[in-house]
Amino acid sequence: xxxxxxxxxxxxxxxxxxxxxxxxxxxxxxxxxxxxxxxxxxxxxxxxxxxxxxxxxxxxxxxxxxxxxxxxxxxxxxxxxxxxxxxxxxxxxxxxxxxxxxxxxxxxxxxxxxxxxxxxxxxxxxxxxxxxxxxxxxxxxxxxxxxxxxxxxxxxxx
Amino acid sequence: xxxxxxxxxxxxxxxxxxxxxxxxxxxxxxxxxxxxxxxxxxxxxxxxxxxxxxxxxxxxxxxxxxxxxxxxxxxxxxxxxxxxxxxxxxxxxxxxxxxxxxxxxxxxxxxxxxxxxxxxxxxxxxxxxxxxxxxxxxxxxxxxxxxxxxxxxxxxxxxxxxxxxxxxxxxxxxxxxxxxxxxxxxxxxxxxxxxxxxxxxxxxxxxxxxxxxxxxxxxxxxxxxxxxxxxxxxxxxxxxxxxxxxxxxxxxxxxxxxxxxxxxxxxxxxxxxxxxxxxxxxxxxxxxxxx
Numbered sequence: 001x002x003x004x005x006x007x008x009x010x011x012x013x014x015x016x017x018x019x020x021x022x023x024x025x026x027x028x029x030x031x032x033x034x035x036x037x038x039x040x041x042x043x044x045x046x047x048x049x050x051x052x053x054x055x056x057x058x059x060x061x062x063x064x065x066x067x068x069x070x071x072x073x074x075x076x077x078x079x080x081x082x083x084x085x086x087x088x089x090x091x092x093x094x095x096x097x098x099x100x101x102x103x104x105x106x107x108x109x110x111x112x113x114x115x116x117x118x119x120x121x122x123x124x125x126x127x128x129x130x131x132x133x134x135x136x137x138x139x140x141x142x143x144x145x146x147x148x149x150x151x152x153x154x155x156x157x158x
Numbered sequence: 159x160x161x162x163x164x165x166x167x168x169x170x171x172x173x174x175x176x177x178x179x180x181x182x183x184x185x186x187x188x189x190x191x192x193x194x195x196x197x198x199x200x201x202x203x204x205x206x207x208x209x210x211x212x213x214x215x216x217x218x219x220x221x222x223x224x225x226x227x228x229x230x231x232x233x234x235x236x237x238x239x240x241x242x243x244x245x246x247x248x249x250x251x252x253x254x255x256x257x258x259x260x261x262x263x264x265x266x267x268x269x270x271x272x273x274x275x276x277x278x279x280x281x282x283x284x285x286x287x288x289x290x291x292x293x294x295x296x297x298x299x300x301x302x303x304x305x306x307x308x309x310x311x312x313x314x315x316x317x318x319x320x321x322x323x324x325x326x327x328x329x330x331x332x333x334x335x336x337x338x339x340x341x342x343x344x345x346x347x348x349x350x351x352x353x354x355x356x357x358x359x360x361x362x363x364x365x366x367x368x369x370x371x372x373x374x375x376x377x378x379x380x381x382x383x384x385x386x387x388x389x390x391x392x393x394x395x396x397x398x399x400x401x402x403x404x405x406x407x408x409x410x411x412x413x414x415x416x417x418x419x420x421x422x423x424x425x426x427x428x429x430x431x432x433x434x435x436x437x438x439x440x441x442x443x444x445x446x447x448x449x
Contacts, residue, residue: 075326078319079323119315120311121311127300127304127307
């Protein structure tokens with residue numbers, strides 16, 4: 001290793017490039033940077049390139065703002081970068097390909113297999129949505145029959 | 159499984175493109191403390207069919223979702239517990255669809271979380287003595303569906319990656335082509351190629367000349383060799399002829415069974431004396447004491 005730059009140049013054995021979220025911000029105020037980094041680096045450590053940012057807390061208008069550099073994302077994905085699970089889920093959301101709010105380069109028409117998001121929907125997104133829907137339906141059915149039964153009993157009694 | 163821009167189909171298996179944003183977040187979810195949420199059926203149900211009651215989601219699943227999901231709800235409870243990594247691992251393992259390395263055990267005395275109030279040397283609390291860690295139940299039908307979805311998802315991702323890689327390569331080639339001065343380089347290329355061809359032709363001529371000469375030499379040598387062989391053969395034959403003749407000549411004086419008696423008589427009749435003496439000067443003396 002170089003003597004003067006030993007702390008600067010770190011050589012890893014194995015590992016790969018990942019596109020993931022690096023956490024920043026303060027206490028009770030997280031802020032993520034979407035970053036292409038070596039997989040063995042610390043989460044908030046030195047990265048290869050910043051590809052965007054994500055503010056997990058909604059703003060005044062109730063929006064969660066995400067900035068994406070789709071050009072560079074395509075480049076990194078083409079060069080074989082892996083994605084972390086939350087990064088995959090984020091990129092698969094509708095509107096990730098259509099617009100990038102407040103930052104990053106814009107692409108008006110992304111011919112990415114005709115999908116709405118930059119990447120296809122993550123299976124767990126679909127699954128969780130299904131489960132939520134099922135649970136809500138079951139809750140509604142649980143609420144409705146007792147109400148019907150309750151209304152019917154006084155009707156029958158009367 | 160992947161929705162187009164059309165509105166999502168209704169039905170139990172409908173895969174919605176976007177969770178409905180107009181639905182306000184479940185207030186009970188915010189009010190409910192981040193602990194075990196008991197299902198309406200109560201207790202721990204057996205793995206049900208897809209259309210049956212929902213799987214029993216435990217606290218680690220809820221906390222996972224709280225941390226990682228960015229779905230619609232504006233008010234999320236951020237659970238920061240020190241036991242998260244181990245529980246996440248357990249949840250991930252039990253989901254079954256993601257790949258957890260087989261070498262990592264679900265629980266072991268040495269697998270302690272790296273955060274939290276207690277250090278690795280602090281014993282677990284007495285309230286946790288009877289705690290039985292149970293993995294969340296898995297619905298096999300749902301698991302199959304999820305596996306299939308993952309397979310397709312990965313297929314699409316790999317296709318996208320190959321598209322992006324081809325784009326990268328294309329861009330690189332474009333840049334390369336733009337940086338180099340195409341006219342001068344092609345001219346130089348042509349000149350060099352012409353010189354190369356001339357050199358090749360010259361070498362070829364020399365090579366052919368050499369080969370031709372070698373061929374001629376070889377032919378001459380072959381002829382010579384043939385001639386030599388013929389001569390040698392001839393000489394040998396002549397020698398043999400001479401020997402044969404000589405033998406034939408000598409055969410006339412051989413003793414055969416027919417003239418055996420005659421020759422014996424002849425020898426007995428003409429005794430010959432082979433005794434002689436010779437001295438150092440070479441004088442032969444035929445007359446000896448015996449005769």
